[in-house]
Amino acid sequence: MAPKIFIDGEHGTTGLQIRTLLADRRNVEVISVPADKRKDRDARAEFLNAADIAILCLPDDAAKESVSLIENDTTRVIDASTAHRVAEGWTYGFPELDAAQMDAVRAAKRVANPGCWPQGPIAMLRPLVTAGLLPADYPVTVNGISGYSGGGRPMMEDYVEKGSAAPGFLPYGLSLKHKHVPEIRAYAKLGHDPIMQPAVGNFAQGMITVVPLQLGHLSRVPTGAEMHEAIADHYAGLGGGVVEVAPLAEIERSDEINPEIYNGTNRMRLHVFANDQRAQALLVAVYDNLGKGASGAAVQNMDLMLGL
Known part of the structure; x- marks a missing residue:
């Protein structure tokens, strides 16, 4: 069964680009909150906890809230906001940073996408x-x-x-x-x-x-x-x-x-x-500020985390 990917904030600029990049992929399954429940906290929590990887395309405070809604130890997170880029416990999602960073991203549960x-x-x-x-x-x-x-x-x-x-x-x-x-x-x-x-x-x-x-x-x-x-x-x-x-x-x-x-x-x-x-x-x-800079970087990190 393909890993489930939930893009929290999929209708913003970064989220839309990630959806486009994943549109023809058959080795992942993108799951989405119904349109009428996009701002429903409980609905978002359900999808966050159902995902193998949640990609957060949200403002900083909303990204922090999304992380707090994850109650299991299986959902892994890629956060495209600024909220966690220098935070303890988060791996910086620039795989080319040094010789060890690619393996660090592969193993991480929490990855902060670079700006x-x-x-x-x-x-x-x-x-x-x-x-x-x-x-x-x-x-x-x-x-x-x-x-x-x-x-x-x-x-x-x-x-x-x-x-x-x-x-x-x-x-x-x-x-x-x-x-x-x-x-x-x-x-x-x-x-x-x-x-x-x-x-x-x-x-x-x-x-x-x-x-x-x-x-x-x-x-x-x-x-x-x-x-x-x-x-x-x-x-x-x-x-x-x-x-x-x-x-x-x-x-x-x-x-x-x-x-x-x-x-x-x-x-x-x-x-x-x-x-x-x-x-x-x-x-x-x-x-490309959206390619290597945001959406493409998130997909690169997702692939590393899933071994794809």
């Missing part, structure tokens, strides 16, 4: 900090651009309504209190909070995240080749991952640095650009 914005910076910074090429107290800055689907239904509706009149580049998070900062700090192994300056563009999905590096003040300045090698070696040693590293190249621009190039997939491609004479570098990650 879309943190995955790129973590994917690039963690191998450098682990290799000793960047100190943990390095003053990290993260910027980039994401499609408007990353802002949830209100932002999506606003952008669709405005059409071509919507902003092509809209910075946000200007209070410097972005909810993803603790996640980046924890899993990139940073000693203090990074500055995060996200922006949204007038396209539905896809994203680029960038970490600029001023290296001249370090006691030992790494070269671009050394940083590229450390990142490439990290991912070369992982089987079954979906993160790849582009060849090191000295270029002015590339068609591959396009936020929409991997839309509809859970691929992530990392680039290292450096000027050794100036002791400067740019780390660039390109991926």
Whole structure:
């Protein structure tokens, strides 16, 4: 009998994408609360406890409530909200984090799906900090651009309504209190909070995240080749991952640095650009904010947990 998957919040952006990704799958069975009982707490509890894996596509408080409704020791959880990403007892659902993380996800009962914005910076910074090429107290800055689907239904509706009149580049998070900062700090192994300056563009999905590096003040300045090698070696040693590293190249621009190039997939491609004479570098990650960032990541974790 196929494992039962319950998507709590299946009518939101992430939930709908997960349903689409699972629509033609025959090795899982998606179970759903009847439409007229979607907000019925008892009905949700029944389905949460009937599922082999519950995928939570909900706001933080609602996700915490859903976890509290699970009364058995068999339902496993993938939470796509921010609620449990740095919480004790939860496994971080970025299988490429290190050599042990894929097995940790396979064995976990509670998996916290990563945020879309943190995955790129973590994917690039963690191998450098682990290799000793960047100190943990390095003053990290993260910027980039994401499609408007990353802002949830209100932002999506606003952008669709405005059409071509919507902003092509809209910075946000200007209070410097972005909810993803603790996640980046924890899993990139940073000693203090990074500055995060996200922006949204007038396209539905896809994203680029960038970490600029001023290296001249370090006691030992790494070269671009050394940083590229450390990142490439990290991912070369992982089987079954979906993160790849582009060849090191000295270029002015590339068609591959396009936020929409991997839309509809859970691929992530990392680039290292450096000027050794100036002791400067740019780390660039390109991926789909819904693919590797949310829905696709949830399905990747589900497959690992079920051994599929």
